[in-house]
Amino acid sequence: MCEHTHDPFPRAACAVRVLSSLEIAPGVFSLVAGRSPVSSTATGGASSVPAPAAGQFFMLRARPSGVLLGRPISVYRSDDSSITFLILKKGRGTAELCALRAGDELDLVGPIGNIFPLPSNAAADANQPHRGEIRVALVGGGIGVAPVSGFSFLLAEGSFDFYASFRSAPYGLEGIDARAKKLVVTTEDGSAGVKGMLPAVFDAAAYDFVYACGPTPMLRYVKGAIEEAVAAGSPVRGFLSLEEHMACGAGACLGCTVRTINGNRRCCVDGPVFDASEVIL
Ligand SMILES: Cc1cc2nc3c(=O)[nH]c(=O)nc-3n(C[C@H](O)[C@H](O)[C@H](O)COP(=O)(O)OP(=O)(O)OC[C@H]3O[C@@H](n4cnc5c(N)ncnc54)[C@H](O)[C@@H]3O)c2cc1C
Ligand code: FES
Structure with a gap:
């Protein structure tokens, strides 16, 4: 029990x-x-x-x-x-x-922790009803592929593109190829997919919603790419799952503090998913 x-x-x-x-x-x-x-x-x-x-x-x-x-x-x-x-x-x-x-x-x-909002719910929350297709990108970097890969199984088949970036051998993509509209893999050593990193293949302006998890430098890039796209008139919104250092995991020690435009938040109980426009990386 x-x-x-x-x-x-x-x-x-x-x-x-x-x-x-x-x-x-x-x-x-x-x-x-x-x-x-x-x-x-x-x-x-x-x-x-x-x-x-x-x-x-x-x-x-x-x-x-x-x-x-x-x-x-x-x-x-x-x-x-x-x-x-x-x-x-x-x-x-x-x-x-x-x-x-x-x-x-x-x-x-x-x-x-909290969860990634479904695209339809996020669109409704933002008062952005989409008449046509909602364009969704899932982005996983290294071990950060795990939660976005899990999330993809809540989305309709063929309703999302999946970007997965690794240093070397890819993993955590079982079932994604068959379900994603497009699966793009990058590896830094060129051992699989496109040789290079996420910026070589990713265009935030092509999407309405971006869901990402990975190392902080990658999330910082995704946040910046979304901000640039928004500045150019795109409606894109992003949700980032952070991998902050943690201790208690219960909201008590403040060891996982995340800065946001609305003040400090605890990654363990207020996150790990944060709106890209609010979190400061
Ligand atoms: C919400 C969340 C989800 C995660 N999901 C995964 C996952 O699915 N698979 C996976 O392999 N890793 C995941 N991580 C990262 C993983 O928690 C760390 O790699 C792990 O805590 C490192 O502990 P360690 O004892 O092996 O390493 P050490 O470096 O010896 O850890 C020392 C201390 O630092 C903390 N710490 C170190 N690195 C991290 C880190 N990147 N994130 C959080 N705490 C850290 C540890 O909790 C520990 O208290 C996740 C982190 C977070 C916050
Ligand atoms: S890990 Fe202790 S408050 Fe989040």
């Missing part, structure tokens, strides 16, 4: 079992975790980890672990019985997660 919170997005804090783990690119692991809590962590409450929404994340920690706090990891895919994460081995916390194997346990807190 899991301990649950009572916020609008119910959150679990419990241990779950690893169902599988596979290295899908050098240093990048696809880890599938069960949604049924292991009995040793029974604390009362619901019997399953709440279903996450695309764009949300969990704080994950291997069991046992040498690190004190969980690490924020986005949902890549989820179904009734499992949640899949893509994890890039970086420091100690993610190295422990990447070393987990089927049958091992991990501590999980979540799902946490």
Whole structure:
């Protein structure tokens, strides 16, 4: 059983079992975790980890672990019985997660955070009713491809273009080729797709909505490209999912503060998705 919170997005804090783990690119692991809590962590409450929404994340920690706090990891895919994460081995916390194997346990807190607004909802919110097609671009950089790839499954087939930029071997694009109107991959070393980086292939003015997640320099570029397009008369709007450093993941430590034109916000509970026109990068 899991301990649950009572916020609008119910959150679990419990241990779950690893169902599988596979290295899908050098240093990048696809880890599938069960949604049924292991009995040793029974604390009362619901019997399953709440279903996450695309764009949300969990704080994950291997069991046992040498690190004190969980690490924020986005949902890549989820179904009734499992949640899949893509994890890039970086420091100690993610190295422990990447070393987990089927049958091992991990501590999980979540799902946490807000979500990408659907294009139709974002258009209605902005009082921008679209009579024709809404032109949507999804942009993922490196491990930031995970949440946008998950989000793409909420969109109608053929209703979005997908841009994915990597240093080298691409990953996290299962099912995208068949569903996107256009999939454009860039790699810095030219090992797949177009050799180069996102600016070589991306035109913000061609879209009504841009959804992006990736390293801060890439998000800064996307924000700038949107601002330039808007200045030239384009209606384009952007939503950026930030990968801020985090500690508590619960809104308490202010370790994930993000500057916006409306003041400081906490990435963990006010984000991770922010309107590109509001966030200061
Ligand atoms: C909302 C969100 C979603 C994320 N989704 C993914 C994902 O799907 N897959 C993935 O591989 N990585 C993801 N990250 C990045 C991942 O959380 C960091 O790489 C990880 O925390 C690094 O921890 P570490 O112990 O391995 O490295 P260390 O560098 O040793 O970490 C030390 C401390 O810094 C924090 N930290 C370091 N780098 C980051 C970072 N980029 N973002 C946040 N905290 C950091 C850690 O939480 C830890 O407290 C996400 C980050 C955020 C904020
Ligand atoms: S990580 Fe502590 S307030 Fe966000």
